[in-house]
Amino acid sequence: MRFSGQKALVTGAAGGIGASIVTRLRAAGARVAVADRDVTGIEADAHLPGDLLDARYADALPLAAAGALGGLDIVVNNAGVITRGQVTDTSDADWSLSVGVNVEAPFRICRAAIPIMAEAGGGAIVNIASCWGLRPGPNHAVYCMTKAAIASLTQCMGRDHAHQGIRINAVCPNEVNTPMLRSGFARRGFDPDSAVAELGKTVPLGRIAEPEDIADVILFLASDAARYICGALIEVNGGKAVS
Numbered sequence: 001m002r003f004s005g006q007k008a009l010v011t012g013a014a015g016g017i018g019a020s021i022v023t024r025l026r027a028a029g030a031r032v033a034v035a036d037r038d039v040t041g042i043e044a045d046a047h048l049p050g051d052l053l054d055a056r057y058a059d060a061l062p063l064a065a066a067g068a069l070g071g072l073d074i075v076v077n078n079a080g081v082i083t084r085g086q087v088t089d090t091s092d093a094d095w096s097l098s099v100g101v102n103v104e105a106p107f108r109i110c111r112a113a114i115p116i117m118a119e120a121g122g123g124a125i126v127n128i129a130s131c132w133g134l135r136p137g138p139n140h141a142v143y144c145m146t147k148a149a150i151a152s153l154t155q156c157m158g159r160d161h162a163h164q165g166i167r168i169n170a171v172c173p174n175e176v177n178t179p180m181l182r183s184g185f186a187r188r189g190f191d192p193d194s195a196v197a198e199l200g201k202t203v204p205l206g207r208i209a210e211p212e213d214i215a216d217v218i219l220f221l222a223s224d225a226a227r228y229i230c231g232a233l234i235e236v237n238g239g240k241a242v243s
């Protein structure tokens with residue numbers, strides 16, 4: 001049980017990748033606090049529902065998790081939203097939503113978690129950026145910008161807080177078979193199963209990622225096996241880099 005005795009907070013726990021992270025962390029011995037707008041029915045050790053756009057909720061989450069679990073060793077900032085379109089298609093609401101969930105909430109959570117972890121001698125934070133945060137794809141200008149922002153913040157925090165024994169890294173997936181991707185296909189009138197199968201043909205490994213493919217890398221980064229990795233952006237793309 002490589003996470004035996006460790007305490008973890010996972011945001012976006014009700015989503016595709018989030019659910020897989022929670023299941024795997026608990027199976028590996030961690031105690032896990034789950035955060036999402038609705039956490040009903042999720043098997044976990046603490047339930048902390050709320051809206052990450054509420055600054056007071058995001059600011060308070062790490063302490064709430066530490067209080068509920070008896071400490072905090074791991075934070076996974078996984079919650080995210082995707083808005084489509086070029087800048088000229090982007091409403092004020094899309095801007096605020098994307099920046100609020102994808103950048104401001106992880107900033108607030110890291111800012112609150114770091115002193116708790118430092119006081120206890122260290123910890124690990126894993127942020128979920130995107131391959132589109134490294135090299136932007138078309139027609140998702142603000143989404144790409146938010147993922148570049150969290151990637152940059154990860155690099156900065158990874159360097160600034162290493163001396164406190166806190167390792168901060170990010171995973172940068174390409175397409176993953178989750179509600180985020182599938183609902184986008186459905187909204188545009190495509191059958192999600194066929195669209196996912198078609199998309200898989202564009203990936204050198206022959207399929208898009210399943211949530212578990214990403215969760216395993218997140219667990220690696222959170223674990224002692226990654227003890228010398230700090231401020232890294234790990235692309236997980238089945239061989240399909242965005243050019």
Ligand code: NAD
Pocket residue numbers: 011012013014015016017018035036037038050051052053078079080081082101128129130131172173174175176177178179180181
């Ligand atoms: P998902 O939509 O299945 O899950 C996202 C979760 O975040 C949802 O459960 C949602 O309720 C939660 N969330 C969103 N806004 C929130 C808010 N205001 N307050 C609280 N919770 C909120 O998506 P996923 O694919 O599992 O995405 C997980 C992460 O992976 C995201 O950061 C996403 O940007 C990133 N990512 C996904 C893909 C992909 O293709 N699916 C690719 C690259 C990166």
